[in-house]
Amino acid sequence: MSTTNSPDLEAVVRAVLRELGVAGTEASGGPAGPGGAATAGAPSSGDLVIDLPDPTLPEARRALGVVDPVDPEGLRNLCATTTARLGVGRAGPRPRTASLLLFQADHGVTQDAIYGEVPEDVKARFDLFTVRTRAADRAEYLLRPDLGRLLSDEARATVAERCVHGPDVQICVGDGLSAAAIENNLADIYPVIVQGLRSAGLSIGTPFFIENCRVGVMNDVNRVVDAKLVLLLIGERPGLGIADAMSAYMGFHPEPGKTDAERDLICMITTHGGTNPLEAGAFVVDLVRKTLQHGASGVRLRELTATTS
Numbered sequence: 001m002s003t004t005n006s007p008d009l010e011a012v013v014r015a016v017l018r019e020l021g022v023a024g025t026e027a028s029g030g031p032a033g034p035g036g037a038a039t040a041g042a043p044s045s046g047d048l049v050i051d052l053p054d055p056t057l058p059e060a061r062r063a064l065g066v067v068d069p070v071d072p073e074g075l076r077n078l079c080a081t082t083t084a085r086l087g088v089g090r091a092g093p094r095p096r097t098a099s100l101l102l103f104q105a106d107h108g109v110t111q112d113a114i115y116g117e118v119p120e121d122v123k124a125r126f127d128l129f130t131v132r133t134r135a136a137d138r139a140e141y142l143l144r145p146d147l148g149r150l151l152s153d154e155a156r157a158t159v160a161e162r163c164v165h166g167p168d169v170q171i172c173v174g175d176g177l178s179a180a181a182i183e184n185n186l187a188d189i190y191p192v193i194v195q196g197l198r199s200a201g202l203s204i205g206t207p208f209f210i211e212n213c214r215v216g217v218m219n220d221v222n223r224v225v226d227a228k229l230v231l232l233l234i235g236e237r238p239g240l241g242i243a244d245a246m247s248a249y250m251g252f253h254p255e256p257g258k259t260d261a262e263r264d265l266i267c268m269i270t271t272h273g274g275t276n277p278l279e280a281g282a283f284v285v286d287l288v289r290k291t292l293q294h295g296a297s298g299v300r301l302r303e304l305t306a307t308t309s
């Protein structure tokens with residue numbers, strides 16, 4: 001059995017660093033020069049400089065990767081109809097480096113959206129205080145959706161103490177699966193909703209923010225506030241193209257045991273290729289009015305409006 005003593009190991013490490021041109025080793029004679037996949041630049045400072053173009057720029061994102069296509073115009077038109085990764089070409093059986101880097105960059109954005117936190121100033125703008133669900137942290141939130149549907153004991157007490165009881169509409173904001181959705185859209189949609197509900201003569205409960213929140217939490221919230229309708233603005237599961245879409249879920253008099261069949265939603269509220277939040281605010285108000293007018297939401301609302309309209 002052979003063993004590697006530490007001087008040998010140091011020599012190997014030094015040789016690898018020398019190949020990479022990292023500061024503190026002898027002058028670089030390695031292959032990672034201009035034109036290589038990544039260049040270890042500025043060897044005197046030790047900073048790593050990546051010299052590839054940004055794969056997320058619109059022109060890079062839309063670039064056609066198929067070499068010598070039979071119908072370039074047709075391919076361009078096809079690719080323009082979708083954000084799906086079509087016509088990206090390949091390197092042998094594998095994706096190109098550019099495709100892989102773009103995928104990793106987009107995936108990074110989704111991770112930021114999922115693990116990000118809604119900044120305090122975004123909540124403070126509309127006087128939203130924060131309560132938490134029973135999911136102790138983000139890891140538990142992701143693994144245990146059931147815990148994200150229940151307020152913590154402390155949250156229940158806080159909501160009971162601070163919120164108006166029995167309003168027409170209780171507005172809640174929840175991080176859900178994208179903090180970016182709330183950060184980017186709340187400031188636009190929230191005032192439109194509040195103004196629209198007031199104009200409709202509806203009373204609005206004390207709004208608040210729910211951390212580690214799932215859609216079903218509206219049942220638990222309403223055990224405490226007893227509103228006619230609960231409206232939850234929440235971050236949607238981010239996709240690999242759009243990571244900041246918000247949904248407005250609502251239910252008529254939610255209570256434990258009610259399911260998604262008794263809820264409605266307006267989805268894809270984002271300025272990045274979805275419904276603009278200002279416009280979506282007006283749709284939300286319309287749906288709230290309709291729900292309260294018929295005293296029903298979800299499938300039941302569909303049945304009622306199918307026979308009455």
Ligand code: B12
Pocket residue numbers: 145176177213214215216234235236237238245247260261263264265266267268
């Ligand atoms: C994930 C998802 C699902 C998953 C939900 C599983 C889960 N536990 O998360 C599955 C595959 C089961 C699903 C099924 C359905 N879905 Co779906 N779903 C989504 C998706 C991709 C993301 C939702 C999300 O991020 N929610 C936010 C997180 C934080 O919520 P959550 O608490 O973790 O999960 C709840 C919600 O996702 C909710 N939910 C999911 N779909 C739907 C649909 C309706 C009408 C309601 C009221 C609730 C609801 O169910 C989960 C449990 O309560 C959205 C697309 C989008 N842009 O939002 C479509 C979307 C919400 N679904 C949609 C539809 C139509 C359905 C189905 C009715 C499809 C069908 N014909 O069977 C069913 C209904 C299922 C139900 N819950 O009753 C539509 C709703 C359109 C609308 N405006 O009414 C959307 C917007 C997709 C679309 N663009 O068409 N869905």
